[in-house]
Amino acid sequence: MKRCAFLSMASLEQFVCYDELLYAPLQRYGWQTEVVDWRDHSIDWNQFDAVIIRSCWDYQHDPEQFLTVLDTIEHSTARLENPLNVVRWNLSKTYLRELEAKGIPIVPTAWLHGLELTALPTLFTRWQTDEIIIKPTVSANADDTFRLTPTALEQQFPHLQTLFHERDCMAQPFIPSIVTEGEFSLFFFGNEYSHTILKTPKSGDFRVQEEHGGHLQSVEPEAVLRELSRAALAAIPAPTLYARVDWVRTENGFALMELELIEPSLYFNRDATAAERFARVLNSRFRN
Structure with missing residues (x-):
């Protein structure tokens, strides 16, 4: 059985995480899964076949140390997903300037x-x-x-x-539609489109995360959102296991909020086949 580590943080007590929905599908593909703290320096990464960055939702407090850990993993025998060069590119939101230069509409910044x-x-x-x-x-x-x-x-x-x-x-x-309509998140595993959710903030707030009271619903994206998302994905410097593309509607059309490639919540709870799809794509990538 292949071994897979989910890179997480020491405690998820203050967060909502759905990665446990991956355990059963991965097991069916012959994967044993273990959640590990990215700050645990005692771990021998060579014991894993794959290390998947998942719920490291405190990395922004020490990004250089986070990159150092990922570099150690990438130099082990384990396969890091998403790869280090993608993480470095995506770590600072200045990547949005590069996407804008390639014709991807972003919120004015x-x-x-x-x-x-x-x-x-x-x-x-x-x-x-x-x-x-x-x-x-x-x-x-x-x-x-x-x-x-x-x-x-x-x-x-x-x-x-x-x-x-x-x-x-x-x-x-500030884009008013964030509170009147919400933020659209499209999910891709490998090159395969998976699902879309619409995130709306609670009354009186503008933050769409569940931890801040945001509401989630599954939606079917407009065709233009899929097209724009694929154009954004084409700018990523290397193939990825997963990607989340966040959009907001403006008076000039949709604008990219973020292209999440490091530790986005993938909301497996909102689509009955998403976890199975993720496991299949991971297994396929590992064979390649």
Whole structure:
């Protein structure tokens, strides 16, 4: 029986995780699965045939150490999924600039290093918006993400300046459809489309994650979403086991929010065949 490690974090107590739905399908394909803490330096990665990055939802607090661990895994006999060069490319959201240059529509973005109060107010005028979003370029779980009006920006600026001091961050106009319609996530395993969900925030919030009260529903994506997603996937520097492509509707059409290739929740609970599909694709990739 082949051995597979799911790279996770020490405790998922504050999170919602569906990776256990993979255990039975993987077992049917001859895989024994074990969940391991990515911070556990005692692990011999050579004992595994594959190491799959799954619920490492604290990596953003120590991204360099995370990459060091992945480098160790990649230099073992285990196969790392997704591979290290993809993780390095996807770690900072600056990859969105590369996708935009290739014609993929993204939410308008200002790339910043630290924050200056004199520069930020001009963004409201530039984008003709009443609210902006500020967040780190390396982030997960909506950590350190702020939705700000001009007044809120002025009031919170001392805290923001301290938080983002000497730190790469990004600003975007707030897209109203995130709360009125939601965010679309399309899932691909290998080159195969799997399923789509629509994530909507709870009343009074803008964060769509379940941990923040977000609601999930399965939907059939519009044809243009599949086409745009495949165009985004074509820009990835190497083949991947899994990918999640997040979109939001704007007045100019759909815009890419994120291309998640490191540790996205894959929401196996929302599609009865998704876990089986994932296991089949993994098994197929391992034979190649």
